[in-house]
Amino acid sequence: MEDRLICCVKCEVDLDPQAIDSHEFRICPACGVKARTILFPAFYRAVPDVTPGARVEDPEEAVCFHHPRRKATHVCDDCGVFVCETCAIPVDGKYTCPDCFDKELKAGTTEDYRHKHILYDGIALGLAVLPLLPPFVLFGSYYLTIATAPAAIMVSLLYWRKTDSVVPRSKVRYVWALFISIAALIAWLSVIGFLFDKILNKVRL
Amino acid sequence: MARYRRLLVKGMERRKFSAIKKSSLWLAEDHLLYLTQYGFIVSFTENSQRYFFEDIENIVIESKPLHARKSIMWFCFGAINCFVMAVYYAVMGWSMPVMSCLGFLAFLSVFAGKMSMRRRGEGCRFWITTCGVREVLDPVTCLKAADGVLKVLLPLIEKKQGKLESHVIAEQQARILREKRDGAGTPTVASPPGAGA
Numbered sequence: 075m076e077d078r079l080i081c082c083v084k085c086e087v088d089l090d091p092q093a094i095d096s097h098e099f100r101i102c103p104a105c106g107v108k109a110r111t112i113l114f115p116a117f118y119r120a121v122p123d124v125t126p127g128a129r130v131e132d133p134e135e136a137v138c139f140h141h142p143r144r145k146a147t148h149v150c151d152d153c154g155v156f157v158c159e160t161c162a163i164p165v166d167g168k169y170t171c172p173d174c175f176d177k178e179l180k181a182g183t184t185e186d187y188r189h190k191h192i193l194y195d196g197i198a199l200g201l202a203v204l205p206l207l208p209p210f211v212l213f214g215s216y217y218l219t220i221a222t223a224p225a226a227i228m229v230s231l232l233y234w235r236k237t238d239s240v241v242p243r244s245k246v247r248y249v250w251a252l253f254i255s256i257a258a259l260i261a262w263l264s265v266i267g268f269l270f271d272k273i274l275n276k277v278r279l
Numbered sequence: 280m281a282r283y284r285r286l287l288v289k290g291m292e293r294r295k296f297s298a299i300k301k302s303s304l305w306l307a308e309d310h311l312l313y314l315t316q317y318g319f320i321v322s323f324t325e326n327s328q329r330y331f332f333e334d335i336e337n338i339v340i341e342s343k344p345l346h347a348r349k350s351i352m353w354f355c356f357g358a359i360n361c362f363v364m365a366v367y368y369a370v371m372g373w374s375m376p377v378m379s380c381l382g383f384l385a386f387l388s389v390f391a392g393k394m395s396m397r398r399r400g401e402g403c404r405f406w407i408t409t410c411g412v413r414e415v416l417d418p419v420t421c422l423k424a425a426d427g428v429l430k431v432l433l434p435l436i437e438k439k440q441g442k443l444e445s446h447v448i449a450e451q452q453a454r455i456l457r458e459k460r461d462g463a464g465t466p467t468v469a470s471p472p473g474a475g476a
């Protein structure tokens with residue numbers, strides 16, 4: 075267990091003990107912020123000691139791949155390199171080195187550890203809709219749809235099965251992107267057809 | 280992967296929305312997910328942060344004046360909108376009715392902002408702290424919503440960690456403060472407050 079003091083969220087001044095875990099708002103004497111604090115037992119839980127691995131004393135001893143002066147305590151379960159206490163990352167009941175962890179993150183195999191995701195449905199919808207929004211249309215952005223509409227269709231079709239979000243997400247954005255892009259393409263084709271027809275008529279005359 | 284359901288309580292915004300950032304809260308069996316999506320009007324990427332119930336150290340609700348920032352934002356939006364349109368139509372040589380119409384729209388947006396401010400009541404910031412991170416949860420913007428979120432979160436956190444009694448915390452904090460003031464150096468580790476189930 076640790077002895078810690080609760081401090082103000084703004085100025086970090088130690089707070090009056092009576093202000094802790096009350097159901098009323100109390101004012102910080104230093105900065106005047108009115109706040110209510112709810113404490114949980116984890117606040118007093120001892121922080122684990124994260125000192126780096128022990129130094130090597132015997133030259134015969136195995137050393138960490140990343141820290142040649144530190145004693146190796148684990149072997150990476152993926153690539154087999156020796157790693158010290160600091161470098162060993164526990165993932166799903168096994169230990170990996172930072173490099174393998176990075177690779178797994180990029181490959182998406184350690185899905186639960188990833189915290190950045192690309193929303194392809196949002197990109198498709200953006201490509202379809204943004205050039206048609208009123209503020210941009212004033213500056214002639216609708217001409218861009220000749221390039222963005224096929225791009226939106228391509229993104230929608232290529233990533234239809236891939237929903238990269240952590241939370242449940244429907245396909246409605248893909249559907250709208252396809253609908254708007256196809257409509258834009260039809261409009262462009264009609265304009266081109268109309269102009270082509272006019273030119274042909276002129277040539278015939 | 281964990282299964283999520285959206286954390287929605289009375290008074291809370293479905294998602295805190297701005298043109299480039301949207302954020303929302305989701306609940307899983309053992310953690311709270313704070314999801315932030317970035318883009319421009321439509322979201323292109325998302326960042327997620329997980330707060331495991333057994334790691335949450337404290338929650339601080341900071342009271343704020345009546346959504347002052349939001350009201351200013353609405354006003355600025357209206358004013359900029361009005362200004363840009365006025366310049367554009369002045370250059371294009373359009374007539375006054377269009378401009379007066381746009382001006383009306385701008386002030387209507389300010390009015391809408393003020394109305395939403397009144398409806399939501401007193402504003403707040405909802406801070407959550409775990410071992411290494413202290414973060415403001417953006418979607419919780421008013422006290423009514425903060426109370427609702429607490430009603431959902433407290434039983435879940437207490438189920439994992441147990442409960443701390445107020446008087447025990449007060450005693451513990453007072454003792455540490457006293458030791459600090461007395462200049463006793465590193466405070467001695469005292470018996471734990473009624474932690475754990």
